[in-house]
Amino acid sequence: MNKKILKQRIYFQIFRVVTASVIIFILLMIGIFITNGASAINWTFLTDKPREGMTQGGIFPAIMGTLYLTLLTIAFAFPIGVASAIYLVEYAGESRLVQVINSAITNLAGVPSIIHGLFGFGLFVTYLQFGTSILSGALTLFLLVLPIVISAAREALLTVPKSFREGSLALGATKWQTVRENVLPYGLPGILTGAILALARAAGETAPILLTATFFFSAGAPAVPTSLLDGTMALSTHIYYMATQHPNPALVRSLTYGTALVLLLLVLSLNLVAIVIRTRHRRRRNW
Amino acid sequence: MNIPVKVETKNLSVSFGEVKAIKNISLMIPANKVTAIIGPSGCGKSTFIKSLNRMNELVKKAKTTGEVLLDGNNIYGEDYDVVNLRREVGMIFQKPNPFPKSIYDNVAFGPRIHGTHKKELLEKIVEENLKKAVLWDEVSDRLNASAMDLSGGQQQRLCISRALAVEPKVILMDEPCSALDPLATAKIESLIRVLSADYTVIIVTHNMQQAFRVADFVAFLYLGELIEYGKTKSMFENPKNELTEKYITGEFG
Amino acid sequence: MRGKEKKRSAIWKETLIEKALLASALVSVVVVVLIFAFLISQGGSAFGRISIIDFLLGTKWEPTSVIAPSFGTLPLLYGTMLVTSIAMVVSVPLGLMAAIYIAEVAYPLEKEILKPVIELLSAVPSVIYGLFALVVLATWIQQLTGTSYRLNALNGGVILAIMVLPTVVSLAEDAITAVPREYKEAAIALGASNWETIRSVLLPSASSGILAAVFLGFGRAVGETMAVLMATGNVAAIGSILEPTRTMTSTIAIETLEVDFGGLHYNTLFALAIELFVITFAFNYLADIIGKRLRRMGR
Numbered sequence: 001m002n003k004k005i006l007k008q009r010i011y012f013q014i015f016r017v018v019t020a021s022v023i024i025f026i027l028l029m030i031g032i033f034i035t036n037g038a039s040a041i042n043w044t045f046l047t048d049k050p051r052e053g054m055t056q057g058g059i060f061p062a063i064m065g066t067l068y069l070t071l072l073t074i075a076f077a078f079p080i081g082v083a084s085a086i087y088l089v090e091y092a093g094e095s096r097l098v099q100v101i102n103s104a105i106t107n108l109a110g111v112p113s114i115i116h117g118l119f120g121f122g123l124f125v126t127y128l129q130f131g132t133s134i135l136s137g138a139l140t141l142f143l144l145v146l147p148i149v150i151s152a153a154r155e156a157l158l159t160v161p162k163s164f165r166e167g168s169l170a171l172g173a174t175k176w177q178t179v180r181e182n183v184l185p186y187g188l189p190g191i192l193t194g195a196i197l198a199l200a201r202a203a204g205e206t207a208p209i210l211l212t213a214t215f216f217f218s219a220g221a222p223a224v225p226t227s228l229l230d231g232t233m234a235l236s237t238h239i240y241y242m243a244t245q246h247p248n249p250a251l252v253r254s255l256t257y258g259t260a261l262v263l264l265l266l267v268l269s270l271n272l273v274a275i276v277i278r279t280r281h282r283r284r285r286n287w
Numbered sequence: 288m289n290i291p292v293k294v295e296t297k298n299l300s301v302s303f304g305e306v307k308a309i310k311n312i313s314l315m316i317p318a319n320k321v322t323a324i325i326g327p328s329g330c331g332k333s334t335f336i337k338s339l340n341r342m343n344e345l346v347k348k349a350k351t352t353g354e355v356l357l358d359g360n361n362i363y364g365e366d367y368d369v370v371n372l373r374r375e376v377g378m379i380f381q382k383p384n385p386f387p388k389s390i391y392d393n394v395a396f397g398p399r400i401h402g403t404h405k406k407e408l409l410e411k412i413v414e415e416n417l418k419k420a421v422l423w424d425e426v427s428d429r430l431n432a433s434a435m436d437l438s439g440g441q442q443q444r445l446c447i448s449r450a451l452a453v454e455p456k457v458i459l460m461d462e463p464c465s466a467l468d469p470l471a472t473a474k475i476e477s478l479i480r481v482l483s484a485d486y487t488v489i490i491v492t493h494n495m496q497q498a499f500r501v502a503d504f505v506a507f508l509y510l511g512e513l514i515e516y517g518k519t520k521s522m523f524e525n526p527k528n529e530l531t532e533k534y535i536t537g538e539f540g
Numbered sequence: 541m542r543g544k545e546k547k548r549s550a551i552w553k554e555t556l557i558e559k560a561l562l563a564s565a566l567v568s569v570v571v572v573v574l575i576f577a578f579l580i581s582q583g584g585s586a587f588g589r590i591s592i593i594d595f596l597l598g599t600k601w602e603p604t605s606v607i608a609p610s611f612g613t614l615p616l617l618y619g620t621m622l623v624t625s626i627a628m629v630v631s632v633p634l635g636l637m638a639a640i641y642i643a644e645v646a647y648p649l650e651k652e653i654l655k656p657v658i659e660l661l662s663a664v665p666s667v668i669y670g671l672f673a674l675v676v677l678a679t680w681i682q683q684l685t686g687t688s689y690r691l692n693a694l695n696g697g698v699i700l701a702i703m704v705l706p707t708v709v710s711l712a713e714d715a716i717t718a719v720p721r722e723y724k725e726a727a728i729a730l731g732a733s734n735w736e737t738i739r740s741v742l743l744p745s746a747s748s749g750i751l752a753a754v755f756l757g758f759g760r761a762v763g764e765t766m767a768v769l770m771a772t773g774n775v776a777a778i779g780s781i782l783e784p785t786r787t788m789t790s791t792i793a794i795e796t797l798e799v800d801f802g803g804l805h806y807n808t809l810f811a812l813a814i815e816l817f818v819i820t821f822a823f824n825y826l827a828d829i830i831g832k833r834l835r836r837m838g839r
Contacts, residue, residue, distance in 0.1 A: 008735035015641035018634055019654070022705055026661050029672050029702075083564035091558055092565075094347065104569040110824045111575065112763030114789045115813050118796055119575050122582055122810070126801045143571055150568070163384035167446070170342060171397040171453055172374030174550070176557045181400070182386060197663075204665030207765040207789075211796050236667050243671050244770060253675070260668050271663045275656055286435045287387045368547055 033261050040258030049223045054242065055252055059259050061223035065134075065232035066266075068225060069213060070202040072138035073145060078195050081149025085191075088150075089157040090165075090179050109147035116144045117211035125212050132231040137213025144208060145198040152194020156187040161287060189281035193274045200270035204263065206236040216241040235263040293318035293487040294339060294457060299353035301334050301343060308334040310511045311353070316504075321479060321488045323502035323519075325495060327539065331511040332491040336459050339489065340376040341369055357457070374401065376457040377450035382466050383442035385434035385449070390417075390426050393434050393445055397453035412452055420448035421478055440471025447478065458482065460490040464497065476501050495535060499523055507531045579817065583810030586611075590804070595811060601776040601786075603795065603805045611808045613815065615776045619693070619785035620816075623768055624761040626697025626781060627704055632754055634701075635708030639750075642709070643716040644738055655710075662706035670770030673699035678771065687782040691773030694781045699767050708757045715749020716742055752830040759823035763816070765789040788816045 048058030084101075092098045120140030130136045160183050168178040214237040217223075225232040242256040243249055249256070294316040301309040309331045316322050324332045337343040338351055341362060354361045362372050374397075385393050394413045403409060413430070417423040422444040426437070434445055443463060450458060460479070464472040479501050482488055492498050498505055499519060506516040507528075515528045526532040533539060587595070590611050598612020642654050677699055678690045685694070719742050727737040743750070765787075773784025774794065792809055799806040 004733045008733050011735055012645050015637045015645060019638040019641045022634060022638055023657060026702065032676060080564045080567050083561050084568060087561035087565040091561060101565050101569055104572040108568055108572050110821060112789065112816060112820055114765040114792050115817055118792055118809065118813050119578055121796055122578055146568060164386060166380065167384045167386065170340065170373055170378040171400065171450065172370055173400045174370050174554050176554055177400050200663060206667040207793055210793060236665055239667050239671055240766065243674055256671065260671055263665060264668055267663055267665055268660060271660055286433060
């Protein structure tokens with residue numbers, strides 16, 4: 001008997017150590033970013049554009065670029081994604097067409113991000129001649145995040161009890177009135193969570209925009225984009241460029257870390273907000 | 288019969304895929320009376336009552352044949368306005384299902400949906416119908432409180448006033464008291480008697496004593512078929528069908 | 541008359557809304573078809589000029605060579621599979637242990653903290669993992685193994701393992717907690733210890749779900765780009781794990797911007813993308829089938 005318990009205790013301790021190590025490793029990684037990057041972050045860093053061949057100055061254009069790209073992406077993905085989810089949950093039957101739609105969404109979700117990038121390059125940048133631009137980048141990212149928005153919205157709508165819909169229809173409300181007044185309001189927190197997670201995902205992606213929207217530094221082009229057809233800098237690609245394409249990466253190491261830290265903080269705080277909304281909604285709801 | 292007929296079913300059959308839930312029911316339901324549908328579990332009572340406001344169409348693979356006439360018009364006819372049908376034929380569900388809104392907004396929901404937005408009018412409607420459902424005195428001071436804070440019996444009466452607010456002609460009740468305690472049940476039963484003066488009430492119940500207390504007419508269903516139908520007193524004291532007698536005396540159920 | 545008109549326009553409005561919602565849902569279908577069609581057409585046209593065998597099995601990837609351009613993707617496939625295998629060998633055992641810990645051993649308070657933390661970890665952008673591998677991890681590995689190549693397959697494999705861990709952990713943990721409590725209670729009632737219950741009842745019951753988690757992890761790892769791009773050294777050659785290598789994904793990332801539209805190189809990159817997608821699709825599909833079988837068996 002004692003041998004069994006002893007063996008179990010050892011195993012469980014090993015598991016505990018492994019779990020802790022994994023978490024500690026990643027926290028360590030984040031810690032390294034903080035210590036190396038924090039020194040670079042100051043007001044100038046956040047508001048100035050890069051100077052002296054990227055060895056000084058700031059990352060303002062990259063911040064704006066990431067902002068423009070992600071907001072435009074969500075502007076496309078949110079309405080279409082939520083509308084798709086509403087159709088699938090509230091209106092769709094079990095027809096062949098619906099199966100096709102569902103399978104399309106699953107397949108779309110399984111496409112690796114670099115292939116999204118290659119497709120975007122082929123279709124938007126080259127064939128449709130949008131060029132390396134915010135438009136091409138946002139359209140490409142839109143394809144990437146659409147499944148995320150649809151899944152989250154779908155889940156949110158499914159948690160609304162059937163009895164709400166029945167009660168509303170039994171009073172003579174139309175289907176759309178029922179959805180608008182008695183389903184959507186209660187699914188909204190979940191839908192919002194999905195949108196924020198999609199936003200965070202779009203902000204962190206590098207490969208798709210590397211091929212469709214960004215440049216490292218162009219002396220001629222405006223650093224902060226002024227039109228949809230302008231190329232742009234972005235936080236994620238800036239990190240990549242600074243670490244691999246810069247003539248002297250070691251020199252600008254702390255700037256690179258600083259950029260990474262800004263991106264990390266942006267993405268993690270968006271995710272945190274989403275988690276908080278979700279938890280608060282779960283606790284608050286009285287049905 | 289010489290009492291005006293409000294709802295009439297003619298050869299009504301409902302099936303879900305392979306399963307036939309209702310077989311060929313022809314029944315005349317009188318206006319401004321309480322008609323109870325009784326029968327053992329699984330006899331099709333719920334399906335029957337849901338076919339009277341076409342709510343059974345919400346279930347996948349549901350197929351309905353035959354006619355249901357409301358004031359002489361077949362509600363399954365081609366151009367019939369389903370949405371308006373559900374205004375005219377209201378439904379109270381087995382488990383009270385108030386919306387997670389305020390008491391006021393629950394009752395005002397129906398009128399708002401149908402185009403009433405004037406505040407004074409809505410307030411009048413809310414008060415009127417809460418009074419009709421004998422709930423006004425208990426909630427008049429907290430109309431903005433959440434409906435979910437009410438007790439089960441109060442929630443069910445709220446659902447009734449919500450249904451009344453859209454001015455129906457017929458009220459369907461699918462075992463409205465089965466989730467409630469005896470005190471709440473009694474309140475609703477007396478409410479049903481009062482309501483029948485102005486509305487036609489059709490109530491499904493598995494509780495025979497309730498049918499006896501509350502109904503003017505009783506229909507007995509068994510395995511999807513209509514076995515017997517008549518005035519309450521004669522059904523219970525002098526059932527014509529052997530099956531009816533067995534059910535009423537409790538030999539099965 | 542007015543009532544009837546109002547009714548007709550109301551019905552019209554409802555139909556319009558439904559059609560609009562359907563149109564939105566169809567966007568996904570259109571998009572997927574477009575992507576497939578584009579990939580196949582652009583990639584397929586490469587095979588008019590080079591043979592499929594040479595493409596899939598050729599060992600030299602030198603598309604930009606002027607004298608003798610060669611499009612053999614074997615080194616790239618090798619790179620992808622090598623790095624992915626290292627990642628799975630590391631992440632599956634560790635991930636499983638962590639999953640067991642969280643599902644069965646951790647205190648409720650620990651669990652409440654661990655689960656969201658793991659979720660947050662899966663949100664870290666890949667380029668940040670890539671930076672870490674490039675600058676810090678490579679140094680550690682070099683010090684540990686004494687290799688002369690700073691950026692190599694092992695570096696890529698390890699960072700990939702870290703990236704895939706949260707996926708493996710959370711999916712495996714889901715699979716374990718999905719096992720019906722009755723199985724566990726039956727074992728304990730027979731006198732089995734916690735560990736024995738886990739080993740002999742929970743894990744076998746959850747095996748389909750865990751396998752699905754592994755396949756999904758594989759699929760993710762194969763499709764990953766930035767981290768391996770920055771960590772592996774990007775040399776398209778077949779070597780040992782302490783030598784640099786290049787994955788299919790990195791190749792596409794690096795070379796796309798250097799090609800002429802419509803040229804052979806351009807088309808072969810699309811062909812490479814098809815090859816990549818077939819692999820990830822296979823893994824995802826397997827994971828899906830296993831997951832469905834799990835649900836059908838009622839576990």
